Amino acid sequence: MAGAQTRKLALLAGILVLVGLVGASLHRIPVHRSPKFTRSHKTIVAERDFIQRKYSRQYTANGYPVEQLSNFDNFQYYGNISIGTPSQYFLVQFDTGSANLWVPGSSCTSTACQDHQVFYESQSSTYVANGTSFSITYGTGSVSGYLSVDYVSFAGLTVRNQTFGEVTTEQGTNFVDAYFDGILGMGFPILAVDGVTPTFQNMVSQGLVQSPVFSFFLRDNGSVVNYGGELILGGSDPSLYRGDLTYADLVQAAYWKFQTDSIAIGSTLISTYDAAIADTGTSLIIAPVAEYTAIAALFGADSEGTFECTSLDAYPDFVVTISGVDFRIAAKYYIIQENYLCSLAIQSISSQDFWIMGDVFLGRFYTEFDVGNQRLGFAPVSAAVSPRQLALGQILGLVLACGVWKLWQ
Structure with a gap:
């Protein structure tokens, strides 16, 4: 009996070590799709026109590159992040075609800002002012504001002192109907407006991920409404x-x-x-x-x-x-x-x-x-x-619970 008990404890310890290794190496964040999206000829043409502007980079008078935004009403993927201490939550599009993070700020009075989550810098104990102005022009509108610094968290990881854009003005009706609040760019630093270090590069330099790798699993035909897959950080x-x-x-x-x-x-x-x-x-x-x-x-x-x-x-x-x-x-x-x-x-x-x-x-x-x-x-x-399967932690926890219960029968 003692030997059997020892083997059960050893097996349990091994399972827990395995869970720890899985959790330590990969960090996951679910991504979602617009629940009302239906691809049609009309949306294809609209998306094509926005992509035309996204990849036609220009420069404004103040020297900032013009970053064109994809059509919000199209087939875009977005997920949840938080900024500040305590956390303020936002939905952002994870975009490998750009490199900046921006969200609406609390001083924005535009209609699009009123319909989305805004950042209250006065409510964050880790906020640091930067104040550098930025302006980004899109095909049917624009955003402008200033740069700020704070903690940014997603997938269980917290990036310290991340520079991001606080939008004070949003012009253009496409922002009003967006299912997400802002954009988190995952391109390389050379794409970033004003030389800001992108969020993932800061994750790497701060040692938050085991490997300087991220990956996307995008479901274009999922069976769950609003379910889009996941972004995996670290491998x-x-x-x-x-x-x-x-x-x-x-x-x-x-x-x-x-x-x-x-x-x-x-x-x-x-x-x-x-x-x-x-x-x-x-x-x-x-x-x-x-x-x-x-x-x-x-x-x-x-x-x-x-x-x-x-x-x-x-x-x-x-x-x-x-x-x-x-x-x-x-x-x-x-x-x-x-x-x-x-x-x-x-x-x-x-x-x-x-x-x-x-x-x-x-x-x-x-x-x-x-x-x-x-x-x-x-x-x-x-x-x-x-x-x-994408709720790995929950499923694994359930399996472990069942397995551990059986061990003691």
Whole structure:
């Protein structure tokens, strides 16, 4: 009996150590989707126009870069963070296509600020004034305000002395209907307005994550309303993808830009050795003009990517080859059917000669953003994953509780 008791205690200790290791290495934050979003030709065109402005960087008179914002009413992913002590909570879009954190400030009287959470600096004991002005202009509006410094927390981690933007003015109706309050950029420092160190780089320098890596699991077809997947800090979770990650080195440590081997529609080659950007703040796949023209011709699509259709089963996969591995996207994910009219979720904008791989691509492939090695890793999302698996701590706790109870029977 004593021997059995000892073995039970040893097993329990081993399980608890394993749980501790899992909890220490990966930090998770759920991400959500707009619950009312339905992709249509209208939203595709709107998103394309906003992406055009996002990647057409300009500079204002005060020297700050103009950072264009993706359409809030489109297919965007957002999650919860807190700022200050005690915590003040905000929903933010985690955007790998930009590098600044900003939220509305309490002195903002714009309609959009009144409809969202605002930051009260007087209520935070860790707030430090900075006061540097910033202004960001968007396609249908703008935000302006000043920089501040405070503690920022998410996924169980707290970044000390993070510089962020407090917005005092928001202009443009697109802000009013946003499901989130602000943006947390996860691009490289060179993209940041006013030289601010991005939040994740501060996490790394402050030793908060085991590895300088974060990863996204985005559900583009989840069964739970408003459920969008998760952002993982400190590494990757192999249970969320199939096979091994395929890595591609970055060709530019600003945007998350990498080189493709080739891109094809079925057996029709569209491009070779084109660069592409992994952008969680973009909904669509954006192609250079020449490549988009070739794709549209295959479908007999008009200038806005629409064409008559019956069944999507007749159309081939969209195939991106990265480091010798084919990543296939079925037609039902890159073509939107509305009765007998179809729209391509592959579009083009005039300002770039590279591809932008937004959520049409990232929703099919788990993506690891390796800051330390300046590379991206891709793998197909696991078909076996259910929303309940993402509440890992709760599930593991339940399993442990059941297991421990059984140990003592």
